[in-house]
Amino acid sequence: MDNKNEFKPFIPADKIVPEFTVTSVVLGLILAVVFGAANAYLGLRVGMTVSASIPAAVISMGVIRVIMKKDSILENNMVQTIGSAGESLAAGAIFTLPAIFMWAAEGKTNEPGFFSIAIVALCGGILGVLFMIPLRTALIVEEHGTLPYPEGTACAEVLLAGEEGGEKSKVVFAGLGISAVYKFIADGLKLFPSEVNFDIYAKNYTCGVGLDVLPALAGVGYICGLKISSYMFAGGILSYLVLIPAISFFGGDALSSVTDTAGNAIPFNQLDPSSIWGSYNRYIGAGAVAAGGIISLIKTFPTMVRTFAKAIKGFGKHMDTNERTQVDISLRTVLIGVVIVAVVMWLVPAIPISPVGAVIVVIFGFFFATVSSRMVGIVGSSNNPVSGMAIATLIITTFVFKAAGMTGVQGMVGAITVGTVICIIAAIAGDTSQDLKCGYIVGATPKLQQIGEILGAVVAAFAIGGVMYLLNAAWGFGSEMIPAPQASLMKMVVEGVMGGTLPWTLIFMGVFIAIAVEVLGIPVLAFAIGLYLPIHLSAPIFVGGLIKWFMEEKRKYDNEEQKRHCVESGVLYSAGMIAGEGIVGIILAIVAVFNLNIDISGIYGDSFATVGNWVGIIAFVLLLATLFYFCRKKKAQ
Structure with missing residues (x-):
């Protein structure tokens, strides 16, 4: 079946409409910064990011169609193409680069300069786009009927629906505004604590429960759905309600590795839950996440091999046509670009990568870009095992550096830098694939999208x-x-590979918990992340998942169209909540840097923790009520 001849895009190849315009580029670049910053904040806080393609498309429709009164689906597509680059680049950068800052805080090395961070991210972003370009025909066009590319297809549907009007953007902006105000009151004015916590102390053990009453977490849960959020919450339950009391109980009066302010060791049964989590559970969770990433990699390895072989077979294959919808950046330009980036990584002093490291980046980068591009076509960007790829890269790279004599902090920083570039390559390549799929459906010009993706990454x-x-x-x-x-x-x-400093007993406890979970048929990465993160993060995510489940399974609707409208409105509102909290989080960071005090929590006096907890719960319930409100049934026309 020759899909490329059968499929007809929404805008025909012979029709020229506005696409790569000043409006679309400027708006796209603004959204790339906004969603990149918001996702960086979210990822650094909870360890996961969300796709920005659909929110960017919806906001674009609101601005271009409603405010500017222009009618151009390809301009909207260009906005989401450029805007989503910020989110995917953020995902790759925040998963790895902060490790160097942590080493700097420990006095082991210097903090990376702003230019170092930017140039590392830039190299990864450009390579991710370049590696995907010659694969477009093989993966997007030739397998149009085989690889669904869920986010790309969904984004195309939103753009096509936007031809009816830009009303959906109002829902995103409502979520953004309400979330921003809520976040400012909670973490800026501190009218109530954003973390509600209840520690439970018994005679021989301790445990604790709590949740962060924040909009972004509920939004993440709604977007992920009940299944993923429940797996995360189950990991949190095991950590806080099983492992913490078990460690406290079985440790008893024995002295732990935790010390008080005078340097005296504290008995296990006198430790608070957060101390046990930080000193013991964290390593168990780390072992589970590492094992989960490797298990995911092993399970998908046959698919990776087939994907790589099939994609290589079609590498550089260009259709013998001058049609606007089939024109890519030339293969010659791609190869020259790859060589230039590799040389830059080697020669620029701000990037601590050796010639060996640069070669590793190109080889592993192209392999994982190929794998990522195809895998997101099957499972979607949200389920792309980027962290598993990063772990595999780091293990191999660290061993190579160690064998080559690059040991200690120098080798570790070099390994993290290589891992960062690989992580960004995989994330950007997956995002580029989704964007090109969306463009293929609506009839965009691939070359212009690829240029836009590079601009967004820069x-x-x-x-x-x-x-x-x-x-x-x-x-x-x-x-x-x-x-x-x-x-x-x-x-x-x-650190574990280079210096053997990890508490391996705790690490392997987590590894075998992950194996047990995998044997039971439970998605191990989601569970392991819940085990690794504080329950305060997985609990509100679970609440958001419950709301999505209620909307999809328990609420009564007149028809499927009404159900789709309500559920989709919740997704858009949730995306707005995530963006709103992320933006205010950045503003509050600026406030903190300049030592500006806007805290008014003193109105409660000494009872802030007790009174504030209940105020926080009430505020969170009211916030969830707004989510229900924007998921209300559509009035009959």
Whole structure:
């Protein structure tokens, strides 16, 4: 079946409409910065990011169609293409680079400069786009009827629906505005604590429960759905209600590795839940996440091999046509670009990569770009095992560097830098695939999309460099506010391989928990992330998943169209909530850097923790009520 001849895009190849315009480029670049910053904040806080393609498309429709009164689906598509580059580049950068800041805080090395962060992110972003370009025909066109590319197809449907009007953008902006105000009141004015916590102390053990009453977490849960969020919450339950009391109980009066302010060891049964989590559960969770990433990689390895072989077979295959909808950036330009980036990584002093490291980046980068591009076509970008690819890369790279004599902090920083570039390549290649799929359906010009993707990556690289510097200056990576869970895990992996400093007993406990979960047929990565993260993060995500489940399964609708409208409105509102909290999170980081105090929590006096907890719960319930409101049934026309 020759799909490329049968399929007809929405805008025919022989029709020329506005696409790569000043409006679409400027708006796209703004959204690349906004969603890149928001996702950087979200990823550093909870260890996961969300797709920005659909929110960017919806906002574009609101601006271009409603405000500017223009009618151009290809301009909207260009906006989401450029805008989504910021989100995917952020995902790759925040999973790894904060590890170097953590080493700097420990006095082992110097903090990476702004230029270093930006140029590393830039190299990864450009390579991710370049590696995907020659694969477009093989993966997007030739397999149009085989690879669904869920986010790309969904985004195309939103754009096509947008031809009816830009009303959906109002829902996104409502979520953004309400979330921003809520976040400012909670974490800016501190009228109530954003973390509600209840520690439980018994005679021989301790445990604790709690949740962060924040809009982004509920939004993530709604977008992910009940299945994924419940697996995460199950991991949190095991961590906080099983492992913490078990460690406290069986440790008893024995002295732990945790010390008080005077340097005296504290008995296990006198430790608070957060101390047990930080000193013991965290390593168990790290072992589970590492094992989960490797298990996912092993399970998908046959698919990776077939994917790589099939994609290579079609590498550089260009259709013998001059049709607008089939024109890519030339293969010659791609190859020259790859060589230039490789040389830059080798020669620029700001990037601590040796010639061997540059070669590893190109080889592993192209392999994982190929794998990522095809895998997101099957399972979607949200399920793309980028962290598993990063772990595999870090293990191999660290061993190679160690064997080549690059040991200690120099080798570890080099390994993390290589891992960062690979991580960004995989994330950007997957995003580019989804965007090109969307463009293929609506009738966009691939070459212009590819240029737009590179522009988005360039701007986002410098923006994310600034955001990471800002967040680290405000709170410090690895802190309670910005735990940077994925980067902490990568740091542990590199340290463990290079220096053998990990508490391997705890690590292997997590490994075997992950294996047991896999044997039971439960998606191990989602469970492991819940085990690794504080329950305060997985609990509100689970609440958001419950709301999505209620909307999809329990609420009564007149027809399927009404159901689709309600569920989709919830997704758009949730995306707005995530963006709103992320933006205010960045603003509050600026406030913290300049030591501006806007805290008014003193109105409660000494009872803030007790009274504030209940105020926080009430505020969170009211916030969830707004989500229900925007999921209300559509009035009959």
